[in-house]
Amino acid sequence: MKQHTIQLCEGVARNPQVRLAAPASLDLLDGEHLAIVGPNGEGKSIFVDLLTGRYPLLKETLTYDFRPSTATTVYENIKHLTFQDTTYSSVEGNYYYQQRWNHTEQEDFPLVRELLTEKDEALKEELFKLFNIEPLLDKKVILLSSGELRKFQLTKTLLTQPRILILDNPFIGLDVVARQQLFTLLEQISQVKAVQIILVLSMLDDIPSFITHVLPIEKMKVGEKMERDVYLATFRQRDQSESAEEAASLKALQERILALPYTHTNFIGEEVVKLNKVSIRYDNRTILKELDWTVKRGEMWALSGPNGSGKSTLLSLVCADNPQSYACDISLFGRKRGSGESIWEIKQHIGYVSPEMHRAYLKNLPAIEIVASGLHDTIGLYKRPRTEEFATCEWWMEVFGVAHLKEKTFLQLSSGEQRLCLLARAFVKDPELLILDEPLHGLDTFNRRRVKKIIEAFCHRQDKTLIMVTHYENELPQTITHRLELKKQ
Helix, strand or coil: CCCEEEEEEEECECCHHHCCCCCEEEEEECCCCEEEECCCCCCHHHHHHHHCCCCCECCCCEEECCCCCCCCCHHHHEEEECCCCCCCHHHHHHHHHHCCCCHHHHCCCCEHHHHCCCCCHHHHHHHHHHHCCHHHCCCEHHHCCHHHHHHHHHHHHHCCCCCEEEEECCCCCCCHHHHHHHHHHHHHHHCCCCCEEEEEECCHHHCCCCCCEEEEEECCEECCCEEHHHHHHHHHHHHHCCCHHHHHHHHHHHHHHHCCCCCCCCCCCCEEEEEEEEEEEECCEEEEEEEEEEEECCCEEEEECCCCCCHHHHHHHHCCCCHHHHHCCEEECCEECCCCCCHHHHHCCEEEECHHHHHHCCCCCEHHHHHHHHHCCCCCCCCCCCHHHHHHHHHHHHHCCCHHHCCCEHHHCCHHHHHHHHHHHHHCCCCCEEEEECCCCCCCHHHHHHHHHHHHHHHCCCCCEEEEECCCHHHCCCCCCEEEECCCC
């Protein structure tokens, strides 16, 4: 007789604000591994919250059978990792500012070994070997690279012995090697009969081979569970091919951006960024070693390198967020750091978005106010924009396809919708230098194409400069003129 691990039959949330467009159903059988896929903002996260019992239902239509687990509660048996979650608990709100840069603040963060305290030594030894955790044990959690952080989070979660592991976009932000390692790790986990995996994905390319079934969600409606191969044969071509209507729409979008007037600023130099033999160290670890780098006005740079090679550290120097930059030979917009300029004089020329910023952005303001905060480089809105500035914010939200969300609060948005709002925030002051760290994180196929076209249009405008980080070569705009690849020290 088949075991129904999760069975949801015509489920409807009691709260109308988190209700899907139609009753939702899923019958997840023992041994099945599921991918939940669909466009940004169309119901994936709400459905996962229904499955995990976060939203009470109108009728008792949700049942679980967690055998052979001896634990009885949903909390013990289902673990959900979003990978926007961090392990930094109460200091989360300060993470964006502290990040890895402030050495004194790092003392407040524990070592990896101090957080892996579960008592089952046999399981711990098995997972440490599986994920190669031993080299990480004496590292501060704050200093883990993206790939290392994934390993740590998975180990910590699996030590609680969940029956079902739900992972939300687990591959974003990982380099090619780390992605393959995580594919392999998840495949090994999937072979453990007592653990079933549910992946919530925005990219079809990220559906690994161990997934047995796919559940499509679109327009706030849950589709039927399909075998993986059947789903890919049916939907891959539709989702990855650009229709003539979409191409025309994106071309018109680019023309609107190209028509924006050129605004002269007080920066007239040729060198936007100049680093002279810059070195950055934390404890006994060298992040950057005697780096020489010059970015000139109008250049479009692709910054690459494996996780942990120092890309985020380098961007923190350019964005004036790293206190160590004052001890380095760095010039930004023709002015040497420490020569009397304020951090805000530097930031007024820069538009910036990154996974770290997204992770730390916990202000539950209306989305248009989040975008408006980019006018004055604040986290939150502390200076009220003028009427015409709000009009500019709305214009950029329309460009990124989120104008209809302008009055919705930021934390009510899906992760993909939040990313689009933060991108609008980066563009809103029409900066001379645009720094995009993994800008397409968590975006569906259409929105990745849309944002890529917007970036390309920006690059074609007079005197604009770009620095972009991505681990996916096909995400880079065709306008890239220069490349810098960092090596892990």
